[in-house]
Amino acid sequence: MDSLLKIESLKKYYGKKPNQTKALDGISFQVMPGEFLGIMGSSGSGKSTLLNCIATVIKPDSGTIELQGKEIQALKGAKLAQYRGREIGYLFQNFELLDNLTGRENIMVPLSIHGVSEDESRNRLEKLSSYLEIDNVLDKFPSQMSGGQRQRVAAARALILNPGIILADEPTGALDSRNAKALMEKLLGLNRDDNTTILMVTHDSNAASFCKRILFIQDGRIFHELRRDMERESQQEFYERILKLMAQMGGGSANVL
Numbered sequence: 403m404d405s406l407l408k409i410e411s412l413k414k415y416y417g418k419k420p421n422q423t424k425a426l427d428g429i430s431f432q433v434m435p436g437e438f439l440g441i442m443g444s445s446g447s448g449k450s451t452l453l454n455c456i457a458t459v460i461k462p463d464s465g466t467i468e469l470q471g472k473e474i475q476a477l478k479g480a481k482l483a484q485y486r487g488r489e490i491g492y493l494f495q496n497f498e499l500l501d502n503l504t505g506r507e508n509i510m511v512p513l514s515i516h517g518v519s520e521d522e523s524r525n526r527l528e529k530l531s532s533y534l535e536i537d538n539v540l541d542k543f544p545s546q547m548s549g550g551q552r553q554r555v556a557a558a559r560a561l562i563l564n565p566g567i568i569l570a571d572e573p574t575g576a577l578d579s580r581n582a583k584a585l586m587e588k589l590l591g592l593n594r595d596d597n598t599t600i601l602m603v604t605h606d607s608n609a610a611s612f613c614k615r616i617l618f619i620q621d622g623r624i625f626h627e628l629r630r631d632m633e634r635e636s637q638q639e640f641y642e643r644i645l646k647l648m649a650q651m652g653g654g655s656a657n658v659l
């Protein structure tokens with residue numbers, strides 16, 4: 403099977419020698435269609451830089467990023483806008499909803515930007531809002547929603563255009579453990595039932611245990627990979643393996659969390 407996303411020898415250094423930071427120091431990996439891939443690593447290890455390079459917010463110094471075989475750094479104009487807006491869906495820690503728009507309007511923002519008719523996406527909105535259990539907050543403003551509801555509205559907005567891949571940056575970071583678990587269960591369901599591909603950066607080992615595979619980054623390099631044996635390993639067992647690896651990494655979980 404061909405990969406959906408292929409990252410090859412990605413490098414991004416900040417500053418000049420001798421005070422240079424090697425935020426990404428030769429990262430290579432692939433994301434297969436339908437994967438749920440986690441990225442973990444201590445603070446400053448390069449996770450956000452990596453996501454920002456994929457999102458085309460940061461330009462890497464060298465290396466390539468291909469989505470479905472197309473080098474994204476070569477994209478310009480309408481093709482770049484299409485990539486940023488339609489091929490990738492973003493889910494951030496702090497929801498990033500617009501305060502003066504209702505839940506429904508927030509979810510519809512990408513549709514109006516990309517000129518998709520409301521009719522065309524009405525079915526998808528209905529399906530997503532029922533699946534994400536946000537029907538009853540569609541007409542509320544973000545300030546009138548709970549944190550969990552805001553994040554599920556943000557998830558609907560990320561998914562409304564049916565992007566090829568969801569980039570999630572600490573999606574559970576601002577949620578309590580109950581809401582975090584509820585969100586992860588929804589993301590897992592979308593991955594399992596709709597084959598939605600998810601690339602998620604997280605500090606949270608509970609959230610990471612929902613992934614099928616986790617890459618561990620340190621000093622801008624991948625230094626370990628954990629793959630869940632979906633046939634034989636329960637999520638709890640995978641979670642315990644994640645904790646064990648973090649403890650072995652030295653400094654225990656404090657180093658990663």
Ligand SMILES: Nc1ncnc2c1ncn2[C@@H]1O[C@H](COP(=O)(O)OP(=O)(O)OP(=O)(O)O)[C@@H](O)[C@H]1O
Pocket residue numbers: 416417423424425443444445446447448449450451452
């Ligand atoms: N604009 C910048 N200028 C200089 N150094 C930077 C810049 N952005 C990031 N860095 C450095 O690059 C390294 C990687 O940063 P990055 O934000 O990717 O880490 P991270 O793993 O996402 O961290 P965290 O988990 O704390 O968000 C860090 O050492 C950081 O200080």
